[in-house]
Amino acid sequence: MDNLLVAENIVKKYGDYTALNNVSLTVPKGSIFGLLGPNGAGKTSFLRIINQITMPDSGLVTFDGKPLEQNHVKDIGYLPEERGLYKSMKVGEQALYLAQLKGLTKTEAKERLKYWFDRLEIGDWWNKKVQELSKGMAQKIQFVVTVLHEPKLLIFDEPFSGFDPINANLIKDEILKLREDGATVIFSTHRMESVEELCDHIALIDKSNKILDGKLLDIKKQFKSNTYEIGVSATNENELRTMLDSKFTTSPASFKSIHDDVKMKVQINGTNSPNELFSFLANYGQVNHFTEVIPTASDIFIQSVQNN
């Protein structure tokens, strides 16, 4: 089995409102899968279906080769976007309780909690009440509770919100380590730079429909615009500009350079190759800078949603 989670033709309606319209997704084993989409697109509805919090009206979810069933909750760790803890309970008690709900025994849970609390250096919080903790501190506890039962599938919905950069990095490293240890991660966020950093697969949901999915690299190739950023120390700058404008679509560019260059973004059309552009430029002077403009996750997101 290469895919840990396969969702086929998921439909979910709330009354007249369709939250998910025939959405199919495949999450490969060992991947970090970014689930993206604007607010209200249906991401949370989808995550709730995977967690069996709600049932789809139609469609099938397969987990590790078997239809999703109640027993799978112990193989899934879910950190919802709307997350909290019992305010009046002590941190340790609470973590134990939540771990036991995931099927761990009390002794198992205690052992693993000790390991994680030491690892994240929060050991001395055990007897604190949750209401004494800051938001970021509470988030750490929630993270620990999510991963404690060593699930095959980890689902994080906006895991970094509320963390300072240091702790966000700490959590990011933990997520990467969990993946190395064999977990598959579904990762829902609006922070495109973390998608860029972490995800190898993404899916984009907009207005209840899936509009895009696949390997992040493949999608980037698909979205590339054949645009190159160039920097040329031209002998005749004006001539170069006029010539470029007449032959290609151009736009101004800015990047750091030690040369006093003509800086432009140049889009070549389908028939031209980058090599042709390069030799064309070389006629006007020394080419110091020549890079392909790779679409960022953010670009892809905005472009797809706007076109939808």
Place this chain on the structure above:
Amino acid sequence: MNHLPLITKREYLNKVKNKSFIIMTFVSPLIMIALGLLIGFLTNLNKNKERIIDVVDESGFAKEIFSDTTSTTKYRILNNIDLVQARVDVEEQEHYGLLYIPKVDSVSQLAKSVKFYSKDTPSLTLIASLESKIEKRLTDINYKNKGFDIEKIKDARISVDIYQESYTGEKTSKLSGGLKLGFGMVSGYLLFMFIIIYGNMIMRSIIEEKTSRIIEVIISSVKPMQLMLGKIFGTSLAGITQFVIWVLLLSVLSIVLSSVFGVNMSEMQNSPQQEMMQEAMKNGDMQQKLSVLLNEIYNLPLANLIVMFLLFFIGGFLLYSSLYAAIGAAVDNETDTQQFMMPIMVPLILAVYVGGFTVLEDPHGTVAQVFSFIPFTSPVVMLMRIPFGVPMWQQIVSVLLLFTTFIGTVWFASKIYRVGILMYGKKPTYKEIYKWLKY
């Protein structure tokens, strides 16, 4: 995976360990006793205040009528003064009132011409006692006038005490009737109070889960139904714990208090009825009355009562608490619960009223019977009826109906619960809740 025991345990411990719960548990009985003492003190304060009633008596009967001086109401017979002057005097002296008995030859005429003057409307009990005092005296005079011998009449008076027995041979009596009524009322009101106090507690604890946003974390591990039932069971157990502690504390405290201060708690709340009852008790031999009372208690169908009390108490509480749970899940904060409380409170209050009035009047009348089958009123009404003897089939049918409906409401509540706990930020309408049922 069955997490019900785990959830129940957490709910229970969380409630019981809560500071305000502990304070409530141990301080409330103290407050109740302090209140009882205060009320007793205030009533006695009121009682010990002397009331002076002046009497202008032209008939000459007054002396005999108002010879009793033990009461806190003092009668002062004014001599050689006319009514007009007396009224002015009495008002000036701020006495409670002025009783005027004119000189009329015919006793029957006299009975209609007695007058009472006072600043405000006089108390009902005072007028009643004046009337009965004068009535008694005038009746005696009337007997004499008509040539009856009063002694003989008194001698001839017969007091009837009907021996009551049901067809099945159970002995009944007024006393046992009162006892049955008492048992029914106490258990009915107890259930009513229990539902309101702990139903609200369940509701609040669900709202708390919503506002602290823990709910989604939890229901990714357990079924909403399990979570809801766990909350209901845990809170009920905490409630029972608190109730038991209250009863124990109250009884211990009243024993201690009454032995320390020599105050009898039951005497603290003297009401006219109780006075009458005490009056009645004085007539008979206390010892004998007590043994009759014990005998009557023994004669109640105790096994039936206890079993049914437990069944109806549990069933009734669970039924209502599942509705409270649904409300808690539907709203975001306590202020929004008001509009949904109506459907819960109406049947509850109806049950208590039907129980209080109809059952008292006729325990086996049509109204009482019907309401003791409707599941939302049956726990209270049936509990009040059972001591009077309800056929076993009726009890069983009613219990079955109750528990079937409980399953129904749990299903209904869990539907609302399942959707409601994930809805944040807005106050739902009835229409929306109806839609949730179909999600």
